[in-house]
Amino acid sequence: MSKQARYILLSLPNSISPSHHRDDALEAIRSIVADNGNTAPFTVPEFKIGTLDALVQQADELGKVEALCENVVSKVGDVLSNVLEGDEAQISRMKMVNERPLDQYLQSFSWNKVKYRADKSLAELIDLLQKEINSIDNDVRAKFTQYNSVKSNLAGLQRKQTGNLSTKSLASVVDPSLLVQDSEYLETHLIALPSRDVKDFLRAYETLSPMVVPRSSILLASDDEYTLYGVTTFKKHSAEFIHKCRENRWTPREYKYVEDGGEEERKEIDQVAGDAKRLWGEALRLGKTGWGEAVMVWVHILALRMFVETVLRYGLPLDFTSVLIKVRTAAPSLYSFHRVHEANVPH
Numbered sequence: 001m002s003k004q005a006r007y008i009l010l011s012l013p014n015s016i017s018p019s020h021h022r023d024d025a026l027e028a029i030r031s032i033v034a035d036n037g038n039t040a041p042f043t044v045p046e047f048k049i050g051t052l053d054a055l056v057q058q059a060d061e062l063g064k065v066e067a068l069c070e071n072v073v074s075k076v077g078d079v080l081s082n083v084l085e086g087d088e089a090q091i092s093r094m095k096m097v098n099e100r101p102l103d104q105y106l107q108s109f110s111w112n113k114v115k116y117r118a119d120k121s122l123a124e125l126i127d128l129l130q131k132e133i134n135s136i137d138n139d140v141r142a143k144f145t146q147y148n149s150v151k152s153n154l155a156g157l158q159r160k161q162t163g164n165l166s167t168k169s170l171a172s173v174v175d176p177s178l179l180v181q182d183s184e185y186l187e188t189h190l191i192a193l194p195s196r197d198v199k200d201f202l203r204a205y206e207t208l209s210p211m212v213v214p215r216s217s218i219l220l221a222s223d224d225e226y227t228l229y230g231v232t233t234f235k236k237h238s239a240e241f242i243h244k245c246r247e248n249r250w251t252p253r254e255y256k257y258v259e260d261g262g263e264e265e266r267k268e269i270d271q272v273a274g275d276a277k278r279l280w281g282e283a284l285r286l287g288k289t290g291w292g293e294a295v296m297v298w299v300h301i302l303a304l305r306m307f308v309e310t311v312l313r314y315g316l317p318l319d320f321t322s323v324l325i326k327v328r329t330a331a332p333s334l335y336s337f338h339r340v341h342e343a344n345v346p347h
Contacts, residue, residue, distance in 0.1 A: 069298035
């Protein structure tokens with residue numbers, strides 16, 4: 001299982017220090033946290049502030065978008081885990097943010113002023129970030145679905161080559177010269193049955209339906225579990241014969257001769273295997289970039305939420321210090337703090 005680190009985003013007014021200076025407020029917070037965690041500055045710009053009603057509404061919206069971001073980060077992590085088949089070492093290497101480990105990104109967080117210009121309104125920034133997290137979710141999910149579809153298709157094709165006679169492809173198994181083909185009245189049915197049922201089948205097949213050609217059964221192939229027989233009937237009673245076979249739990253197999261059919265199947269497997277390998281790489285690359293980008297959006301949403309809730313709590317003018325606390329595993333709850341946000345972040 002992946003390890004989780006517990007982080008707290010915290011904002012407090014600078015008045016917690018006698019000097020009202022930000023650096024002194026930061027040191028005051030560090031002295032209180034002490035050995036319970038690592039404290040780093042978490043600086044956010046001074047965003048445009050609208051009306052009180054707008055701030056209250058935005059605080060509610062940010063809570064919802066934050067939950068969405070957390071969900072997307074988790075889902076993209078699941079994609080990486082699936083693509084890498086649970087290899088925790090490789091998964092950990094893929095989970096980078098801006099080519100840095102998550103903890104380094106958080107400890108040195110800086111608002112991306114190029115991508116999310118601070119001169120935009122809070123509503124615009126929230127909308128921009130929400131659209132971005134939805135886009136990441138859609139892109140990763142679409143690619144993973146595409147990969148899974150091709151992977152399932154490949155598994156099905158491979159099963160047809162390696163399964164028993166009740167399921168595998170018959171293209172390279174059946175000699176078409178042994179079958180009645182292109183007849184106006186007759187057709188040969190291929191029946192796969194458990195090898196233990198061979199005697200019962202040979203005793204019964206001529207009476208399963210009217211107009212079964214006597215002594216028409218022919219052994220076509222056998223494996224460790226099943227035996228494949230061909231039986232010829234008149235076409236007008238074919239449906240009844242097949243139905244009776246199914247009642248006896250004998251498996252009718254569809255077969256149509258195609259010249260070089262076995263070779264065509266091998267070519268198809270090679271092509272689908274190539275597609276699966278290509279899509280695996282694409283899903284992995286998109287999962288890696290998607291996870292990092294989703295985390296970045298999430299942290300920017302958290303920064304916005306902290307800012308909005310700080311304004312609502314402490315009012316204007318803006319005079320506060322914000323920090324990120326990485327809580328030590330055995331640390332007690334920091335109840336003396338106003339906790340703006342607390343989260344467990346998967347590594």
